[in-house]
Amino acid sequence: MPHSPIIEIRDYQMKFGPTTVIADLSFEVHEGETFAFLGSNGSGKTTTIRTLLGIYEPTAGELLVRGRRYSPKMSAMLGYLPEERGLYKKESVLDTMLYFGRLKRMTRPAAERWSRDYLERVGLADKTNVALDKLSGGQQQKIQLGVTIMNDPQLMILDEPTKGFDPVNRRLLMEILEEHQARGATVVLVTHQMEEVERLCDRVILLKDGRRRLYGTVEEIRASHGVPVIDVEFNGSFPKTSRHFEVKQLGKRSAELTLAQGAAPQLVLEELVGYAKLSLTSFQLRQSSLDDIFVALYDEPGRRAQEVAA
Amino acid sequence: MSALGVVFGFELRRTVTKPSFWIRTLAVPALIAAVIVLSYFSSKVSSDTTEQLKTSKFSVQVLDESRLVNPAVLAAVGARRAASKPAGVAAVQHGEVDAFIYYPQDLAGQPAEVYAADAGLVDNAKYQAMASSLVQASLSAKLGSPAEVKLLQAGVSTKLTTYKDGAETKGFGRVVAPGLFLVLFYAVIVLLGNQMLTSTTEEKENRVVEMILTSVSATHLIWGKIWALIVLGVIQVLAILVPVLVAYFGFRSQLKLPAFDLTQVSLAPGPILAGLALFVGGFMVFTAMLVAIGSAVPTAKEAGGYFGAAIIAMFIPFYALGAVATSPHQLIVQVLSFFPLSAPITLMLRNAVGNVSAAELLAGIAIIFVTGFVLMGVAVRTFRYGSLEYARKLGLKEIFTRRV
Numbered sequence: 001m002p003h004s005p006i007i008e009i010r011d012y013q014m015k016f017g018p019t020t021v022i023a024d025l026s027f028e029v030h031e032g033e034t035f036a037f038l039g040s041n042g043s044g045k046t047t048t049i050r051t052l053l054g055i056y057e058p059t060a061g062e063l064l065v066r067g068r069r070y071s072p073k074m075s076a077m078l079g080y081l082p083e084e085r086g087l088y089k090k091e092s093v094l095d096t097m098l099y100f101g102r103l104k105r106m107t108r109p110a111a112e113r114w115s116r117d118y119l120e121r122v123g124l125a126d127k128t129n130v131a132l133d134k135l136s137g138g139q140q141q142k143i144q145l146g147v148t149i150m151n152d153p154q155l156m157i158l159d160e161p162t163k164g165f166d167p168v169n170r171r172l173l174m175e176i177l178e179e180h181q182a183r184g185a186t187v188v189l190v191t192h193q194m195e196e197v198e199r200l201c202d203r204v205i206l207l208k209d210g211r212r213r214l215y216g217t218v219e220e221i222r223a224s225h226g227v228p229v230i231d232v233e234f235n236g237s238f239p240k241t242s243r244h245f246e247v248k249q250l251g252k253r254s255a256e257l258t259l260a261q262g263a264a265p266q267l268v269l270e271e272l273v274g275y276a277k278l279s280l281t282s283f284q285l286r287q288s289s290l291d292d293i294f295v296a297l298y299d300e301p302g303r304r305a306q307e308v309a310a
Numbered sequence: 311m312s313a314l315g316v317v318f319g320f321e322l323r324r325t326v327t328k329p330s331f332w333i334r335t336l337a338v339p340a341l342i343a344a345v346i347v348l349s350y351f352s353s354k355v356s357s358d359t360t361e362q363l364k365t366s367k368f369s370v371q372v373l374d375e376s377r378l379v380n381p382a383v384l385a386a387v388g389a390r391r392a393a394s395k396p397a398g399v400a401a402v403q404h405g406e407v408d409a410f411i412y413y414p415q416d417l418a419g420q421p422a423e424v425y426a427a428d429a430g431l432v433d434n435a436k437y438q439a440m441a442s443s444l445v446q447a448s449l450s451a452k453l454g455s456p457a458e459v460k461l462l463q464a465g466v467s468t469k470l471t472t473y474k475d476g477a478e479t480k481g482f483g484r485v486v487a488p489g490l491f492l493v494l495f496y497a498v499i500v501l502l503g504n505q506m507l508t509s510t511t512e513e514k515e516n517r518v519v520e521m522i523l524t525s526v527s528a529t530h531l532i533w534g535k536i537w538a539l540i541v542l543g544v545i546q547v548l549a550i551l552v553p554v555l556v557a558y559f560g561f562r563s564q565l566k567l568p569a570f571d572l573t574q575v576s577l578a579p580g581p582i583l584a585g586l587a588l589f590v591g592g593f594m595v596f597t598a599m600l601v602a603i604g605s606a607v608p609t610a611k612e613a614g615g616y617f618g619a620a621i622i623a624m625f626i627p628f629y630a631l632g633a634v635a636t637s638p639h640q641l642i643v644q645v646l647s648f649f650p651l652s653a654p655i656t657l658m659l660r661n662a663v664g665n666v667s668a669a670e671l672l673a674g675i676a677i678i679f680v681t682g683f684v685l686m687g688v689a690v691r692t693f694r695y696g697s698l699e700y701a702r703k704l705g706l707k708e709i710f711t712r713r714v
Contacts, residue, residue, distance in 0.1 A: 053523075053524045054523075054524070055520065055523050070524075071527075072313060072523070072525050072526050072527050072530075080520075080521060080524045082520040082521060084517045085518075086517030088324075088518060091324055095320075095323075099316070100521070100525065103316055103522070103526055104525060147521070148521075
């Protein structure tokens, strides 16, 4: 059932006092997909997740998990890694994992077996009875990750999952994510890492100022909001103005060209080849990346202001 | 097991398995025991020394102008009569005699004067002990009975029997059982207050609350913590009481502890039930208040600042103890009796001394329980919302207006 929703959000509004944080937000996350939740800081992503998980009460609208409002009784199906995260520093590794396992409705023996297997896997089997504050930051991150995925949850919500993670743990996280994707878990990634989104995610939603701005598969979004971009490498200098393209210099010998409305790449190439002060060494056409689309969308007011001024 | 049970088990186990809990718990009775042992030995050594000093031998001359000292008593200690006061003093100064005691004519109004060879700060007391004991022995001989002398010295002890509605009342014994709840309440607050305050700041400071709240409701989390605190309180009280009871009932004579007539303790159900209700309600109010404070502020350090104010609000009736015990109808006592934060201790005090009516008790208990439930709701609400405010303090307006 690739299209049955595990998360449904309908007409969700959130106000904190007179401030509207989220306005009329609706979207679905399908069972078994990996879904990216994008937006700049303060766009309302974490608030939406907290409301979905019953920590906040919505001002209006419905936020459902498997057709019901989420309650802690459903914690067995959830693996949640919040943006603000930590553990009981003075408790031992095993006691902490057992506590979270028991709260996720695991039996004590099952939680203990799972914890020991995980600690073995991440090379912390000898730290079972060590207090968490005696572990290094990287080791604590591994435990945090373990606590999140205990009980092999059907729905994983990871808010900025790689934030603060060292490269080793980032790789571990990606491995674990891929394993859980493979076994059919639904993953919601709240992230700023567009490469990860393009590599891992099936569909995407992008919030701006509490409103939905983009929603669909990665391909749909790139097709509808992306523009052709030309990556060039060169020697010399570009013409000061052109009616076919805009130049964004990336380095001394590389640049990104955005095509003007109606301009064909061939015209650009002809213009550059004919310009005496420039010698091209590479010319590659591509569709703009999610990162480009994200930046362009957030840059809209600035761009509009520039257009008005011009 | 329910989520509440998991929280309860976790909170209880992680506290009782920490050595610091037992050090904290046992430090109080250990210090009290140490003080008792020290004062017992100090008093014994002092008493033995005084006895030794009384019987220590030294040469002495006496001049008795009061005529109260019996010559036979003087002869028994080998004291010689001095010719005059200057002669006696000179004899000491020239080392002819160890001490000279001069009893003035009006011994009741003037001190006996003792002149002696310096034997050191402690040993010098033997001269004064000799001066006193010579007079006491002489008076004893005059009265003819040691019992009369004892009565004269220690006064008469009395035993009071009172009646109410024709039945004998227990006097001080009626204070004991309801008063015990006051002692327990004080002990629990002193021992657990800080733990109550920091039980929720810990989640916030460690940034663990958001993960927890998706697995257990705020209500279950807080009640799990409170039940654990109650059981920890019982463990602490038992840890203090059991050694005391074992010492009293097992080794009372060896330790020379005073005997209490337990048959004099009143076990009337009314005051005991009222004391229990006040204890439970007071505990609820205090716990809810501390949990709410802990949830509203970002760190345990900041919560500590409010702890002092909360303690003063609860224990302020002790500063008006005289009025509470003797003038229950004074306005201040009435205010303290029905103001929710001061009511538990005021009414426990009044219940113990027996100056509170049934109507006042019922009204006070109702106020305390209603306040307790309201504060508990505020604590849960503050925890749900305030615990996600990691860096700032939550205002009262936000607690009551923001949707969580």
